[in-house]
Amino acid sequence: MLVKVFGSAVFGIESTTITVEVNIDKGIGYHLVGLPDNAVRESSYRISAALNNNNFKLPGKKIIINMAPADIRKEGASYDLTIAIGILAASNQIKSENIHEYIIMGELSLDGSLQPIKGALPIAIKAKEEGFKYLIVPNDNAKEAAIVNDVQVFGASSILEVINHFNGDNKLTPTIIDTRAEFYKNIDFPEFDFSDVKGQESIKRCMEIAAAGGHNIILIGPPGSGKTMLAKRLPSILPPMTLHEALETTKIHSVVGKTKNNGLLYERPFRSPHHTISDIALIGGGNSHPQPGEISLSHNGVLFLDELPEFKRGVLEVMRQPLEDREVTISRAKFTVNYPSSFMLVASMNPSPSGYFNDPDSPLTSSPQEMQRYLSKISGPLLDRIDIHIEVTPVPFDKLSDDRKGESSVAIRKRVTEAREIQSERFKDFENVHYNAQMSVKQIRKFCKLSPESLTLLKTAMEKLNLSARAYDRILKVSRTIADLAKKSDISQDHIAEAILYRSLDREGWLG
Incomplete structure (x- = not known):
């Protein structure tokens, strides 16, 4: 039969x-x-x-x-x-x-x-x-x-x-x-909250800008300054996932068996691979049975690379194309597989091998030559895809011992969500652009027009601070996000000035 x-x-x-x-x-x-x-x-x-x-x-x-x-x-x-x-x-x-x-x-x-x-x-x-x-x-x-x-x-x-x-x-x-009821009932905030972070107000502001515009960010600072603590709290201020995003994210995690009968994933993923990871584990693939890598598992969420210079250079270089295209194509002789990989890259690093630089009170110091050699482990093309570079300084004792709570993630997320709604309206006619970080050069020219005064300020900053040419478009993107957070339709000099502060690695004395 x-x-x-x-x-x-x-x-x-x-x-x-x-x-x-x-x-x-x-x-x-x-x-x-x-x-x-x-x-x-x-x-x-x-x-x-x-x-x-x-x-x-x-x-x-x-x-x-x-x-x-x-x-x-x-x-x-x-x-x-x-x-x-x-x-x-x-x-x-x-x-x-x-x-x-x-x-x-x-x-x-x-x-x-x-x-x-x-x-x-x-x-x-x-x-x-x-x-x-x-x-x-x-x-x-x-x-x-x-x-x-x-x-x-x-x-x-x-x-x-x-x-x-x-x-x-x-x-x-x-x-x-009931998928919709289950999803909206379970929209919650992660365990980590920005109210737990003492001090670091400027860094919190920087993280808010990164979340509002979907900008990749790198944190540079000595050990114990709070880089990892801040990075872990970034998902808590990102806008809640839409039902479509939640289904798409759950689908990827389902393929690798990571859903554990939880049903729909309602929190944005946060992935933090160790620096010994291989390129295939990061990007995805395999010879006979292809699997999504860490960058796909962080789709619609955050990929955190701690101690960025410790990652193998070849591993970091494979991220260049996914950061631009927001998808990964795995090609083998017998098959081709596409995995979505639209994620926010958050990286952290020490400024030098010892972890300290130009700090007379530090237990160890590194020379400018050692620092330059250490930073050169990260390629220019990869840094070119990171919009925001920010220096993180240690928190003083009076801030650490202060019992007062900082601003909560709920309050910050509200501002971030409002800024994202402005961007959604701006890019409604563009198929693959949803927030400022995804703007092409053509869209930058259209939506980031500057007044003569703002142009003069940007020109002066690039000349005096020795900013590289690649910083120009990044500054415009970030300033557009700062204006959106302020609910301003035009980019002002203040927005440009703040965006310039977030290009530390373009200045002479860092990468030159």
């Missing part, structure tokens, strides 16, 4: 429906075809043990299983449940009248219990697109898959529950989630 059941293969952050054809005929043998990898081939042992331990059995006949389309490689153990239900249906051990309406996925343990799978959300989205009515996944994936409307999602803890469901003995209960 021939039976067709349906599973799904996740490729990149999209999925493809897989038809599992099970044919049972006279003879003896178990043949699995359709480009399966070793994990899929080994499914026969897991299926056999799981069925035996639940009082069912593999038929002692010739079993041929074809996984179509045959030119797509099938990977992982998540097809165990699909194949097992196909075998039971083909051997008439379960009823299969409407089995064609189901997508079935799950990894089997030897006792028949189901282990969670990766990519449940892309699978559910594809099931909806292709008109499937039902989706069966392990319990741990049910909440995540149920985000998708118009598909009934059943969570099961064992193969026996799935068998009973098809036989009508004990139907599975669908997992129902």
Whole structure:
């Protein structure tokens, strides 16, 4: 008897429906075809043990299983449940009248219990697109898959529950989630709040500007000055994610199995990889089974690179294209995968190998030559993609011992959100531009027009402070954001003057 059941293969952050054809005929043998990898081939042992331990059995006949389309490689153990239900249906051990309406996925343990799978959300989205009515996944994936409307999602803890469901003995209960209600109910702030930061008012202002315009930022300062503390609090002042952004972010995390049955992700991601990370771990990829890297996992959020000069130069250089295009293209001989990577880059670094520079009270000092050599580990093209450079100084004792709370993240976020709304209105006619940091040269010329007085100030600053040519457009972008925070339609001299302060690494004595 021939039976067709349906599973799904996740490729990149999209999925493809897989038809599992099970044919049972006279003879003896178990043949699995359709480009399966070793994990899929080994499914026969897991299926056999799981069925035996639940009082069912593999038929002692010739079993041929074809996984179509045959030119797509099938990977992982998540097809165990699909194949097992196909075998039971083909051997008439379960009823299969409407089995064609189901997508079935799950990894089997030897006792028949189901282990969670990766990519449940892309699978559910594809099931909806292709008109499937039902989706069966392990319990741990049910909440995540149920985000998708118009598909009934059943969570099961064992193969026996799935068998009973098809036989009508004990139907599975669908997992129902009101996606919008769940999302808006759970919009909250992260654990870290700017009210905990003592002093550093100028740096907080700088972080507010970066958040309002989506600008990449680098913090330069000695150890203990609060660089990491400030960076961890940046997500708390970013505007809340839209429902579309939340779905897009959850989809990426689902592919790598990081949702942990939390359903929809409602907080912007904050990723902080160690400086020993490889280029593939950062950018994404892999030879046979491509995975998103850290820059894609931080999509719609923040990527924090602590101690930037300690990262391998080659690792940092692979970020140049994603910072511009806001997506990553992984190309191999047999496949090409695109991952979204629209993130805010926040980097921190010491000003020199010792951590101190030109500070007579510091325990260690570095010469200008040592500092120059240390800073030269970061390439000019990468720094060119960082809009804001700011020096962070240690907090004095009287500030540290002050019991008064600083301004909360809630108050700062309100101003940031208002500035983003102004930018959304400004760029509504541009498809891929949503905030100031994404402006092209043409858009800068259109939206960042300066008065003669402001132009004179900028010219004087560039000549006297030895600012590089690459600083010009960055200053205009940042000044546009400062004007938006002040709810001003025109960029004034004050806005230009403040933006000039945020180009430390362009000055002579830093990178020259």
